[in-house]
Amino acid sequence: FLMHMIQHMLLMMVGPSLILLGAPVVPVLRGLPDVVRYNFAIPLLQMRRVRKVLFFVVSPLIAWLFFVFTLWIWHIPSVYSNATQNEPLHLLQHFMFISAAGFFWWTVIDPVPLRPRLAYGLRLLYLFLATIQSIVLAGIITLSPDVLYTYYETVPRTWGISVADDQTIAGLILWIPGAMMYFTALAGIFLVLLKKDDARMRRLEGR
Secondary structure, three states: OHHHHHHHHHHHHHHHHHHHHOOOHHHHHHHOOHHHHHHHHHHHHHOHHHHHHHHHHOOHHHHHHHHHHHHHHOOOHHHHHHHHHOHHHHHHHHHHHHHHHHHHHHHHHOOOOOOOOOOHHHHHHHHHHHHHHHHHHHHHHHHOOOOOOHHHHOOOOOOOOOHHHHHHHHHHHHHHHHHHHHHHHHHHHHHHHHHHHHHHHHHHHHO
16 A cells, blocks of 8 residues: 555655646647647647647646545545456546646646746645545544555555554655645745745836
8 A cells, every 4th residue: 555655655746746847738749740730739728629628627626536535435445455466446546636637737837838827825735635535535544443455454564664654654654745845835936935025125126
């Protein structure tokens, strides 16, 4: 379970945020073959219905709710166990992790050339609330006196870690490194706010 949790953290917290920090939209479009870019990609992105769907899924409220829903629904023990034993369902799980994380971090990072959808002050609240719900889920997993994910009772214990300890460590991975990722993003947004406030004060002093 702990290895699966590390994988889930990479899919939801690390991978999508690093990709978006690289502002991939323009490089990806420019990297497409001309026939694909001009005959398919650009016309598709210019379609009103497509743009409406994209703006809807990256709207702050929808992105936040989808992210939280995805995190919680796939950690319901019965759903999680089914996903570990059903390959199509497992692929759907990973697809939802990546897409939900992409929409969530999009609001925080605002990859160039897209316009900001949420003020920086509200992004602090957006991230803070996401941190709280993640800690709650991590606490439930970590502090549970019972084994929630019974699927792992059926697999070999290659490292000699008991099922209960495996679950506790997995919960701690979601709890501590997960919270650190949110706090890192919160610190980054806070620093941007300070820089903007400092720039505003300099402009006022220069008048």
